Amino acid sequence: MRRAAVVGMGQTKHVSHRHDVNMAGLVREAAQRALADAQLTFDDIDAVVIGTAPDLFEGVAFPERWFAGALGAYGKPILRIHTMGSVGGSTAISAFYHVASGLFDRVLAVGFEKQSEAQTTWVFSAGSGGRSFSTGAGGAFAPVCKFYMDRWKVPPEMGPRVAVKDRNNALRNPYAHWNKGTVTIEDVMASPMLWDPFRRLESCPTSDGAAAMIFAGEEIAEKIHRKPVWVKAASAMTEAITMSTGMRTVPPAEVACAKQAYADAGIGDPRKDLQMAEIYTPFSWLEFIHYEALGLADEGQGWRLLDEGVTEFDGAFPIDPSGGVIATNPIGAAGMLRMLEPALQVRGDAEGGHQVPDVRQAMGHAFGGSINYHAIMIFSDEKP
Amino acid sequence: MRRVAVVAVAQTTLERRKPDLLPAQLVYGVCKEVVAKAGIARSEIDFTAAGSADYLEGRPFSFGQALRYEGAWPPINETHLEMDGAWAAYYAWLRILTGKYDTALITAWNKSSEASLHHVLNIALDPFYESAIGVDPISICAMQARAYMQRSGVTSEHLAKVAVKNRGNAKRNANAQIKGDYTVEQVLASPMLADPLHLMDCPPITDGAAAIILAAEGKAEQLCKNPAWITGCYHATDLGIMGARDLAELPAARTAAEKAYAMAGVSDPLRELDVAEISEPFTHHELMLYEAFRFCQPNEGGKLLDSGATQAGGELAVNPSGGCLAADPIMCRGLIRLGEAALQIMGEAGGHQVPDAKKALAHCATGHGLQSNMVWILEGQ
Numbered sequence: 001m002r003r004a005a006v007v008g009m010g011q012t013k014h015v016s017h018r019h020d021v022n023m024a025g026l027v028r029e030a031a032q033r034a035l036a037d038a039q040l041t042f043d044d045i046d047a048v049v050i051g052t053a054p055d056l057f058e059g060v061a062f063p064e065r066w067f068a069g070a071l072g073a074y075g076k077p078i079l080r081i082h083t084m085g086s087v088g089g090s091t092a093i094s095a096f097y098h099v100a101s102g103l104f105d106r107v108l109a110v111g112f113e114k115q116s117e118a119q120t121t122w123v124f125s126a127g128s129g130g131r132s133f134s135t136g137a138g139g140a141f142a143p144v145c146k147f148y149m150d151r152w153k154v155p156p157e158m159g160p161r162v163a164v165k166d167r168n169n170a171l172r173n174p175y176a177h178w179n180k181g182t183v184t185i186e187d188v189m190a191s192p193m194l195w196d197p198f199r200r201l202e203s204c205p206t207s208d209g210a211a212a213m214i215f216a217g218e219e220i221a222e223k224i225h226r227k228p229v230w231v232k233a234a235s236a237m238t239e240a241i242t243m244s245t246g247m248r249t250v251p252p253a254e255v256a257c258a259k260q261a262y263a264d265a266g267i268g269d270p271r272k273d274l275q276m277a278e279i280y281t282p283f284s285w286l287e288f289i290h291y292e293a294l295g296l297a298d299e300g301q302g303w304r305l306l307d308e309g310v311t312e313f314d315g316a317f318p319i320d321p322s323g324g325v326i327a328t329n330p331i332g333a334a335g336m337l338r339m340l341e342p343a344l345q346v347r348g349d350a351e352g353g354h355q356v357p358d359v360r361q362a363m364g365h366a367f368g369g370s371i372n373y374h375a376i377m378i379f380s381d382e383k384p
Numbered sequence: 385m386r387r388v389a390v391v392a393v394a395q396t397t398l399e400r401r402k403p404d405l406l407p408a409q410l411v412y413g414v415c416k417e418v419v420a421k422a423g424i425a426r427s428e429i430d431f432t433a434a435g436s437a438d439y440l441e442g443r444p445f446s447f448g449q450a451l452r453y454e455g456a457w458p459p460i461n462e463t464h465l466e467m468d469g470a471w472a473a474y475y476a477w478l479r480i481l482t483g484k485y486d487t488a489l490i491t492a493w494n495k496s497s498e499a500s501l502h503h504v505l506n507i508a509l510d511p512f513y514e515s516a517i518g519v520d521p522i523s524i525c526a527m528q529a530r531a532y533m534q535r536s537g538v539t540s541e542h543l544a545k546v547a548v549k550n551r552g553n554a555k556r557n558a559n560a561q562i563k564g565d566y567t568v569e570q571v572l573a574s575p576m577l578a579d580p581l582h583l584m585d586c587p588p589i590t591d592g593a594a595a596i597i598l599a600a601e602g603k604a605e606q607l608c609k610n611p612a613w614i615t616g617c618y619h620a621t622d623l624g625i626m627g628a629r630d631l632a633e634l635p636a637a638r639t640a641a642e643k644a645y646a647m648a649g650v651s652d653p654l655r656e657l658d659v660a661e662i663s664e665p666f667t668h669h670e671l672m673l674y675e676a677f678r679f680c681q682p683n684e685g686g687k688l689l690d691s692g693a694t695q696a697g698g699e700l701a702v703n704p705s706g707g708c709l710a711a712d713p714i715m716c717r718g719l720i721r722l723g724e725a726a727l728q729i730m731g732e733a734g735g736h737q738v739p740d741a742k743k744a745l746a747h748c749a750t751g752h753g754l755q756s757n758m759v760w761i762l763e764g765q
Binding site: 001002022053054055056057059060061062064065066067068069073074075076077078079080081082083084090093094097098100101102103123124235236237238239240241252253256257260369370372 | 385432437438439443444445447448451452454456457458459460461462463464465466467471474475478479481482483484504505507508509510511512515618619620621622623624625628635636639750751752755756
C-alpha cells in the first residue's frame, strides 16, 4: 500500500450560529485554511471527499452537489460519505485510501455541520431508533451509560468530571465552541438534567463548523510540508444494532476497529506506544466506555483512568486536550476534528496552549449511530 | 494498477411499488443472492460499501436499518455513502487497489415510491436561488433538452426514438419496469410534462435494490468463470448551480470518459466497445452522451441514432437492458448500469445478452441534468 501523510489542516472557529456564511461558505473557509497550511491551491487537488451527518439537519438534499464549485471540485471526482456521527472520521479515512490506492496524489477531505439551520434534536428523534420516541441523541445513549454506572458501581461524580476536563481543556483551544470560562464539578452538578444521567454541561452543544485535511502520497508529501504527519492506520468497523446479544457496554465493533488499527500500526500497548488520543465523547459517561473498548483500560475500570488523573491535560495520557465533542459539536466536522487534532499534536502545532509535549504517535477515534459505526486513525512522525 | 473485476451481480425486479418490503429489506435478497453467486462466505468479504439516501426514506440515519440485511454481524469493515451505489463501488475499487483488501460487497437501494421525488430533488438545488423557484428534474431537464436541441438540431422525433429503442430493448430484460413495442407517434402523443419533454421522454419512478461483488486478481478467477475486469474508471462533477452551467454540454461526462478511455487504452470507442450501459433518465441524455463519449461527432447524436448503430444488434449496442427509461431506482441507477455491463462481459445477461461482448462501458450519473458522471470500462479475459 502506498504511504500517505497529512500535509494540510484547517478548521473554522466553531460557534452556535454562523450568520455570516452559508454552508458553501463554511466548507470553503475550512478548505482554504487547509490549503494555506499546505501552501497549495484548489488547482493542486486531485479529488475531494466530503462528509456530513444527515441532510435533514440542514434541509438541503445532497448539499455537496450544490457547493461542489465552492470546494474547487469542478471537473474532479467528489465523493460523499455518510456514516452517522463517525462520518468526519470515515471521510478522512476515505481521502487517505484515495491516495493509498495510487490513483491520486493530493486529496482534500472536508467535514462540516451547520446545526443552526435546523432543530437537530427533532431530527435525531426521527432517526434510527424509530420515528416518534422523541429521544434526541442524549436519550439514545442515556440507558447504556446508566447501565455502565450501575454495573460497575461508579461514583456518580465521574460523569461530571469528564465535562470538567473537556470544558476546561477547550479554554486552551482557540477554535473550540465552549469559551465561557472555567467549569467546576459544582457547576456541572447544578446544570439542569436533560437525559438522566446527562446534565446540560455533560452534553455536547449544537455547533456550526467545518474541518479540512489534505492527504498526499509519500513522494510528494515531504515536498509539500516541512513536517508531514504519516498515517499508520485507517480502520473502520460497523455492526448491526439489532442483534440480541444481551446487555453490554463495550461495543464489539469499536473493539474490532481498535484491534485492526493497532495491528496495522504495529502497536502492542496503546498506553505506551501512543502519547495521546482524541476520542468521540458527545455525552460525559461515554468517555469511559471508549477507554475500555479502545484497550486503554480493562472492562469496568475505564473511569479510574480519569479518577487517577491519567487522561487529564497534564496526565500521563491526555485525552481530548482540544476539549473534544462536549465542547465543540459540528457533527460532520466533529468526527474529522478527532483525526485532525492528533495529527496537529504530532506536528507540534496545536495552538493556544493545548499542545501536549513530545507527541510522536497519536490516535483519533470517531463513532456514530448507536455506538455501532467506528473510525480510527493513527498518526506518527515516523514513516510507516 | 492492480487488476480488479466484477465477479457477481444481483438486482431485484424493478417496480413502481414494492409495498411488501421496507426500504432496507430490499437489501437482504440482493446481498444473499450475490454472495451465493460468487460462492464466497459472507465472513470472507473484506470490505462492504453501501449507497442510499436519507431524504428518500424520510428519516435520518436510515441506512442503519439495512446493516442486519447486509450481514453486519459480527462487525464488518463498512462505509456508507449518501450516493448512488456506483460511487460506493468506486470507493470499494480504490480500497482493493491499495492491495490491503481483496474482495468487496457493494449494495444500494431506494424506495422512491415512499417519497416525493419532486420535493426531494427540488431541495437538492442551491437553496437560495434555485430551489426556491420550484424547479425539479423534469423542468430542469426540459430546459436542458431545449438547449441541446437548439445547439444540435436534434428533433423531438429523435428524442422519441430513444424511448422507443430502450423500452423495446427492455422487453428482453425480466427485471425492467416499462417495456413494450411503442412508436414515435405514441411518445409524441403522451402528455407534455415540460416542453419539450413528454411523459414518455421521462424515467419512471422505481423501487429496487442491487448488489455486486468486486475481487482482485487471484481471487476473482476463483469466484467467477468470466470476470469482468475493470481496465479504466474515472468520475467528475459539473457545477451544482444550474445557472452557471451550459446545460447543452456535459463536460463532466466527457472528462470521465476521456480519463477512463486513457486508462483502458480506448481510442475509437464506437468501434472498440461492444456494448454500453448508460444513465439516460431523460431521452435527450442518451444523444448528448453519444457526443460526450465520442460515439459520434458533436451535434450528430440524432444521426447516430438514426443509423441504427446503437440498436441492440448494431455496432455498439447502447442500453440493451432498457436503461433508465425502462426503470430508474435513483440510488442504484449507476450500480445497475455497472452490473448490467459486467453481466454482458460475463455472458450472463440472459435475453438481452449482446453476442460476444468483450469490451463494455458503464456510465453512472447523478444530480440535476447529469451533474456528476462516472465511466467504467470493463473487459473479458
